[in-house]
Amino acid sequence: MSAPEPTFMSTSSPRSIRRRRMGTVFAVLCGAATMVGVVSLAVLLVDVALDGLPRLDIDFLTSFASRLPERSGIKAALVGSVWLLVLTALISFPMSVAAAIYLEEYAPRNWITRIIQTNIANLAGVPSIVYGILGLALFVRFLGFDRSVLSGALTLSLLVMPVIIMAAQEAIKAVPGTIREAAYGLGATRWQVVSTQVLPMALPGILTGTILALSRAVGETAPLIMVGAVGFIAFTPSGPMDRFTVLPLQIYNWVSRPQDEFRALAAAGIVVLLVLLLTMNAIAIVLRNRYQTRS
Amino acid sequence: MSTTYDIDTEGRLPALEARDVSVHYGDNEAVKKVSLVVPSKRVVALIGPSGCGKSTLLRCFNRMNDLVPAARVSGEVNFRGQNLYAEEVDPVEVRRRIGMVFQKPNPFPKSIFDNVAFGPRINGYEGDLDALVEESLRQSALWEEVHDRLGDSAYALSGGQQQRLCIARTLAVKPEMVLMDEPASALDPIATQRIEELIYELKKDYTIVIVTHNMQQAARISDYTAFLYMGDLIEYGPTETIFTNPREEQTEAYITGRFG
Numbered sequence: 001m002s003a004p005e006p007t008f009m010s011t012s013s014p015r016s017i018r019r020r021r022m023g024t025v026f027a028v029l030c031g032a033a034t035m036v037g038v039v040s041l042a043v044l045l046v047d048v049a050l051d052g053l054p055r056l057d058i059d060f061l062t063s064f065a066s067r068l069p070e071r072s073g074i075k076a077a078l079v080g081s082v083w084l085l086v087l088t089a090l091i092s093f094p095m096s097v098a099a100a101i102y103l104e105e106y107a108p109r110n111w112i113t114r115i116i117q118t119n120i121a122n123l124a125g126v127p128s129i130v131y132g133i134l135g136l137a138l139f140v141r142f143l144g145f146d147r148s149v150l151s152g153a154l155t156l157s158l159l160v161m162p163v164i165i166m167a168a169q170e171a172i173k174a175v176p177g178t179i180r181e182a183a184y185g186l187g188a189t190r191w192q193v194v195s196t197q198v199l200p201m202a203l204p205g206i207l208t209g210t211i212l213a214l215s216r217a218v219g220e221t222a223p224l225i226m227v228g229a230v231g232f233i234a235f236t237p238s239g240p241m242d243r244f245t246v247l248p249l250q251i252y253n254w255v256s257r258p259q260d261e262f263r264a265l266a267a268a269g270i271v272v273l274l275v276l277l278l279t280m281n282a283i284a285i286v287l288r289n290r291y292q293t294r295s
Numbered sequence: 296m297s298t299t300y301d302i303d304t305e306g307r308l309p310a311l312e313a314r315d316v317s318v319h320y321g322d323n324e325a326v327k328k329v330s331l332v333v334p335s336k337r338v339v340a341l342i343g344p345s346g347c348g349k350s351t352l353l354r355c356f357n358r359m360n361d362l363v364p365a366a367r368v369s370g371e372v373n374f375r376g377q378n379l380y381a382e383e384v385d386p387v388e389v390r391r392r393i394g395m396v397f398q399k400p401n402p403f404p405k406s407i408f409d410n411v412a413f414g415p416r417i418n419g420y421e422g423d424l425d426a427l428v429e430e431s432l433r434q435s436a437l438w439e440e441v442h443d444r445l446g447d448s449a450y451a452l453s454g455g456q457q458q459r460l461c462i463a464r465t466l467a468v469k470p471e472m473v474l475m476d477e478p479a480s481a482l483d484p485i486a487t488q489r490i491e492e493l494i495y496e497l498k499k500d501y502t503i504v505i506v507t508h509n510m511q512q513a514a515r516i517s518d519y520t521a522f523l524y525m526g527d528l529i530e531y532g533p534t535e536t537i538f539t540n541p542r543e544e545q546t547e548a549y550i551t552g553r554f555g
Contacts, residue, residue, distance in 0.1 A: 109364055178401035182461070184362060186414035186468055187391025196417065197403060 045274075052267030060268055064234045065250065069261035074269050077250035079236040080149070080229070081218055081276070084246055087153035088160065088217055093210055096161050097199075100168030100206075105194050124162035131159045132226025140227050147228025150240040155223050160213040167209020171202035204291035211284040215277050221248040247273045302332045302519060302531070308375065310335040310472055310502035311356060316370035318351050318360060325351045327526040328370065333472075333519075338494060338503045340517035340534065342510060344549070348526040349506045353474050356504060357393040358386040374472070391418060394470035398477040400457035402449035402464075407432075407441050410449045410460055414468035427467055435463035436493050455486025462493065473497065475505040479512065491516050510550055514538050522546045 010016060063073025099120075107113040135155030145151040175198050183193040224246055232253065233245045247269060254266035302309075311333040318326040326348040333339050341349040351360065358379060360366040372379045379389050391414075402410050411428045420427065428445070432438040437459040441452070449460055458478060465473060475494070479487040494503060494516050507513050513520050514534060521531040522545075530537060530546045541547045548554055 176401075178397060178399060179403060181359070181362070181395075181397060182401045182403065182464075183413070183417075185357070185359065185390055185395040185397070186417065186464065187387055188417050189387050192417045196413070201404060 048267045048270045048274075050267075051264050052269070052271040055264045055268040056271055060265075061272070065232055065253075066234075069259060069265055072254075072262075072265055074247070074250060074265075074272055076233045076236055077245050077247045077269070078272060080233075080244035081246045081273075083149050083237050083240075083244060084152050084156065084224075085214060085218055087149060087240060088156045089210070089214055091153055092157040092161050092164055092213075095157070096164035096210070097168050097206060099161070099165045100172055101194055101199075103165070104169055104172040105190065105198065120162045120165055124166065128159055128220055129222040129226065131155055132223030134158065135223060135227045145241070147230070147243055148241045149237050149244045151227045152224050152229055152244065152246075153240070155227050156217045156220060159220065159223060160217050163213040163216070164206075164210050167213065168202070168206045171205025171209065172198060174205060175201045204287050208284045208288045208291075211280050211287070215280040215284075218246075218276060218280070219248055219273070221246075221252060224249060247276070302334060302533075307335050309333060310375065311504075312371075312373040313352075313355070314371040314373065316352065316355055316368065316372060318348070318355060319367045319369075320363075320365050325526055326355070326523075329523070329526075329528040331521055331528060331531050333502060333504055335502050336498060336500070337518040338498050338505060338516055339519045339521065340513035341504065341506045341521050341523060342508070342513045342549075343523035343529075344554070345508065346525075347523040349521075349523050350476050352523065353476055353504060353506050356472075356474055357395055358384075358389045359395060361386050391468055392470055393472045393474060394465035394468060396458070396462055396465055396473065396475045396478045399481050400454055400461050402452070402457050402460055405449060406446045407449050407452070407460060408445040411463050411467050414464060418468055431463040431467040432460075434466050434497070435459045436489065436496070437463055453486070455482050455489060458482060458486070458490060459493065462490075462497075466497075470501070472502040472504070475503060477506050477508060480508065487512070510538075522549060524549070 010020070060073045061078065062075055063071060064076050065074070066072040103113065103117065107116075132155060135151060135158070139145045139151040139154045140147060145154070179197050179201065180193055183197045188196070228243075229245050229249050230243060233243065235242075237244045251266050251269040251273065254262045254269060257263075309332045312331075313333075314330050315328045316326060316330070317324060317328050329348075329352055331339075341353060343349050351366075354360045355368055355372055356374075356379075360368055368380060370380075374389075374393065377384070403413060405413070408428055411431050412424055415424060415427055429438060429442070432441065437456060440456060441447075441460075449457060452460060458481075462473075462478075479490045482490065491512065494505065497503060498518075505513075505517065517534045519532065520534040520537040522529045522537065522541075522543075524545055530541060530543045532542075537546060538550055541550065
């Protein structure tokens with residue numbers, strides 16, 4: 001009585017066939033789910049590029065919006081977006097890094113700190129329109145900054161700060177404790193440990209998080225409508241108290257026009273916005289890679 | 296256990312004297328009322344099985360435990376007559392005067408030169424930095440190997456070289472005592488031997504307290520040995536006595552390898 005030779009061939013019982021078919025179906029479904037996102041993004045990019053590229057030239061970048069589509073350009077919105085971006089970075093970066101340093105290096109580990117920490121995580125999930133309403137009440141009305149670039153930048157700073165704080169905290173946490181110990185062991189004060197060791201090592205990570213958060217801010221529209229960015233403007237801001245518009249708002253404004261020529265303008269505007277966003281993301285990736293190879 | 300072990304300090308003032316030092320981590324007592332005297336310019340080894348509290352005790356001697364939020368230290372650590380845990384004492388100043396070398400080499404991600412120069416710089420050293428860096432690297436027997444590449448990253452050095460760099464970095468702030476927390480445990484035998492030779496050289500100028508789990512190492516390099524077990528100081532005395540004629544049964548059991 002010898003047992004049958006074991007083989008590793010698939011059996012052909014109905015049960016086993018059904019089992020294998022289930023596996024295949026599941027793999028195909030997952031693949032399809034992945035492709036939905038990738039393909040629709042690719043289609044969108046190609047469509048926008050086809051519509052927008054013919055309209056994209058130096059004149060488009062250097063002209064103001066006009067009611068005549070052929071003379072219309074994106075200068076006011078592009079400069080407005082850059083103004084907003086720079087001001088937001090100047091406001092949010094130092095405040096967020098300071099907050100992250102406080103939470104990681106100075107704050108006592110007690111319930112107050114835990115509440116602050118939980119709230120920061122929650123604030124990162126608050127819808128941007130809510131920040132817009134806050135900005136309108138606080139900066140535009142109460143502080144009297146009016147519908148200025150400054151009001152917009154302060155509002156966007158509130159929006160991105162939770163994200164930057166959390167990214168900076170992660171970067172600071174990633175600095176090995178042995179480095180801190182070494183510095184403390186040599187008689188460094190807490191501030192010397194932070195400024196000479198922790199911050200330089202965490203900086204690439206902090207910058208990456210900041211750039212990614214700012215690239216989200218560049219695409220924001222809703223809160224800026226609330227604080228009074230305007231859709232049609234024929235000058236660029238010459239100071240933080242000037243009125244302004246931004247790329248997404250200009251694009252929205254053009255899309256809502258009935259004439260086809262304005263749609264082409266909108267497509268060209270989207271290309272400009274995408275180039276700005278992808279450039280920022282590319283910088284973030286380069287920084288992250290440099291950081292990874294160094295440590 | 297609170298027996299005090301008398302150590303012949305050869306007529307000199309002891310460098311450090313711990314009195315009833317206890318350390319709690321929350322409810323856990325890691326070091327239990329340890330008292331011992333560290334003679335000046337001698338090497339004292341702290342031995343014992345893992346978790347016996349030897350590293351924790353070492354970290355009391357330069358207030359490194361202050362950085363662990365849950366740790367609570369009681370008792371007195373007198374350094375040249377001054378209680379390091381007195382209220383007016385600044386722990387930063389304590390750590391500057393009592394240097395520490397850690398278990399794993401932990402150079403900063405900077406050049407060899409900047410690693411050694413870090414301590415003097417943050418402490419506002421105003422003399423000739425180049426000379427100080429050279430002197431420190433010579434003291435740690437690393438100068439010959441690195442003098443022509445001081446600008447290279449410290450990470451380019453081998454593990455043993457990195458540890459000697461960390462020793463040079465500690466010496467550069469001119470400490471009065473050096474604490475070493477298993478400085479050779481992450482190194483190969485040859486690098487370990489170099490560190491041991493270095494410790495032998497350094498005790499001419501420095502008082503050294505070293506934690507080691509390697510009993511042969513303790514026997515080779517130390518003048519006095521303290522055996523700790525479960526947070527208690529079981530026995531403390533001249534290294535030769537501890538290893539040849541221990542008073543306590545537990546000490547004998549440990550050094551003959553019956554547990555630990």
